[in-house]
Amino acid sequence: MIGAIAIIGAGLGGTRAAQTLRAEGYDGRILLIGDEGVAPYDRPSLSKAVLAGELEHPLPLVESGWIEEAGVELLPSNPVVDIDAAEGWIAFQRGPAFQADRILIATGAQARTLPIGPSMDGVHYLRNLADSRSLAAAMRSAETMVVVGGGLIGCEVATTARKLGLSVTIVEASDELLARALGPSIGRQCRTWLNDVGVATITDAAVSRLIGPNRVEAVELSNGLILPADIVLVSIGAEPEVGLARRAGLPCQNGIIVDATGATSSPRIFAAGDAAAWPVRNGVARSLETYLNTQEQAAVAARSMLGFARPTPQLPLAWTEIAGRHIQAAGQFTSPGEIILRNDADGRGAISFRLQEGRVVGCVAIAAPGSFAFARRLVEAELRIDATALADPNTSLRDLVRMAARGG
Amino acid sequence: MAFTHICMTSDIAVGEGLRIEHEEPVALFNVDGTFLAVQDKCTHGDWSLAEGYVDGDMVECTLHMAKFCLRTGKVCAPPATQPLKLYPVRIEGNNVLVDLSAGAVAA
Numbered sequence: 063m064i065g066a067i068a069i070i071g072a073g074l075g076g077t078r079a080a081q082t083l084r085a086e087g088y089d090g091r092i093l094l095i096g097d098e099g100v101a102p103y104d105r106p107s108l109s110k111a112v113l114a115g116e117l118e119h120p121l122p123l124v125e126s127g128w129i130e131e132a133g134v135e136l137l138p139s140n141p142v143v144d145i146d147a148a149e150g151w152i153a154f155q156r157g158p159a160f161q162a163d164r165i166l167i168a169t170g171a172q173a174r175t176l177p178i179g180p181s182m183d184g185v186h187y188l189r190n191l192a193d194s195r196s197l198a199a200a201m202r203s204a205e206t207m208v209v210v211g212g213g214l215i216g217c218e219v220a221t222t223a224r225k226l227g228l229s230v231t232i233v234e235a236s237d238e239l240l241a242r243a244l245g246p247s248i249g250r251q252c253r254t255w256l257n258d259v260g261v262a263t264i265t266d267a268a269v270s271r272l273i274g275p276n277r278v279e280a281v282e283l284s285n286g287l288i289l290p291a292d293i294v295l296v297s298i299g300a301e302p303e304v305g306l307a308r309r310a311g312l313p314c315q316n317g318i319i320v321d322a323t324g325a326t327s328s329p330r331i332f333a334a335g336d337a338a339a340w341p342v343r344n345g346v347a348r349s350l351e352t353y354l355n356t357q358e359q360a361a362v363a364a365r366s367m368l369g370f371a372r373p374t375p376q377l378p379l380a381w382t383e384i385a386g387r388h389i390q391a392a393g394q395f396t397s398p399g400e401i402i403l404r405n406d407a408d409g410r411g412a413i414s415f416r417l418q419e420g421r422v423v424g425c426v427a428i429a430a431p432g433s434f435a436f437a438r439r440l441v442e443a444e445l446r447i448d449a450t451a452l453a454d455p456n457t458s459l460r461d462l463v464r465m466a467a468r469g470g
Numbered sequence: 471m472a473f474t475h476i477c478m479t480s481d482i483a484v485g486e487g488l489r490i491e492h493e494e495p496v497a498l499f500n501v502d503g504t505f506l507a508v509q510d511k512c513t514h515g516d517w518s519l520a521e522g523y524v525d526g527d528m529v530e531c532t533l534h535m536a537k538f539c540l541r542t543g544k545v546c547a548p549p550a551t552q553p554l555k556l557y558p559v560r561i562e563g564n565n566v567l568v569d570l571s572a573g574a575v576a577a
Contacts, residue, residue, distance in 0.1 A: 431532035435523035
């Protein structure tokens with residue numbers, strides 16, 4: 063009988079897991095343990111509306127009053143310092159330990175730090191609300207900003223910084239922005255759009271030195287260039303937060319190793335979200351760092367903890383807003399394959415599909431959210447389709463989804 | 471109660487929606503021949519639902535994939551947490567009428 067479940071991490075994964083446990087009828091204790099001192103909130107706005115000052119507070123993750131009504135014991139600021147995998151004991155920073163029948167590790171990921179010298183004032187990272195508030199305050203009194211790393215967060219923040227009137231340069235170590243997240247061809251388009259709104263971009267360059275002395279004033283690049291910078295944002299990726307899991311003896315590689323139900327090597331312990339290396343459809347198990355995948359993994363892992371395990375390998379699903387464009391992606395897009403571009407019939411948006419051996423295995427939509435809803439279902443179904451038909455805007459995606467539902 | 475003529479039943483195909491511009495825009499859907507009207511603004515991300523993906527009697531917001539029941543307005547999938555307002559619909563012959571002033575969250 064399971065009567066006590068501890069969820070470590072009160073972000074998206076932890077909170078959705080708590081909701082799923084209650085939705086599935088579990089009525090035992092749920093500890094939802096955070097370390098930010100605030101109620102669970104929605105993170106995507108931290109690089110956009112909240113950072114821009116358009117939205118004072120990020121949206122809450124649950125309806126107001128739900129935590130109390132559902133009898134979830136939220137511990138927003140008493141971090142877990144150790145887990146005992148064998149007996150389920152959890153040790154907190156303060157107060158007595160707690161013994162749980164099941165433990166979900168949903169500790170997310172930490173920003174990768176710049177591998178040079180000591181940090182200095184004016185150097186920022188962006189993972190949580192406190193980071194966003196501090197960066198927003200710094201941006202209000204700054205004129206120049208260097209964004210180190212041209213991934214999703216870097217490109218989103220650069221967009222916001224331009225809105226606020228800062229002079230912004232993105233420095234990317236590889237030869238294209240967003241290559242890992244969206245593939246080089248979408249990355250190239252985004253770079254053009256960023257340039258169009260006034261963001262300068264430098265590729266094939268790393269930051270070799272921060273120029274201070276105490277507060278950053280400029281950065282020096284590996285190619286010798288010196289860029290003035292009142293603020294530096296370091297957005298060079300994230301590392302799954304696996305410290306607790308490692309100390310508990312759980313195997314980790316690109317995250318805590320779990321099966322497609324969220325189970326770790328310990329029968330009591332599960333993991334979901336950015337902390338977990340979850341199996342991916344047609345790909346290598348990894349931390350996916352996306353909202354929708356975290357949400358799905360949390361629900362799957364919550365059910366697994368109750369004994370209703372249903373293996374759910376992940377189809378990566380992501381969205382972003384860069385230089386005013388709404389971009390959505392599904393499936394595998396970064397490995398080579400045949401790319402089919404399909405313009406929306408209304409001429410506003412477009413979707414690129416990736417075909418592998420005649421099957422749809424990935425898509426990226428730009429300013430085409432209505433079409434993306436259908437396109438991602440073609441990816442889920444791995445529909446076998448002729449490239450010419452797919453590219454033709456007169457072929458209805460709705461009809462293709464129906465065809466896929468019939469077994470394509 | 472003031473019902474306004476919106477369109478003909480044949481104007482919205484099964485599984486599709488129509489945005490009605492109004493002070494508070496309304497989205498009208500054809501769910502397997504039943505016409506249902508809800509507020510045309512996702513309660514999570516301030517986004518139109520009229521172009522949303524209709525699956526049975528649910529609509530999925532195209533922005534962040536929250537799902538709502540079109541019959542009850544209730545949230546079926548996060549990230550939304552608040553229900554949608556519903557609007558009364560009346561069919562007269564082949565005409566679809568909606569009371570654009572009577573939007574309300576179901577009890």
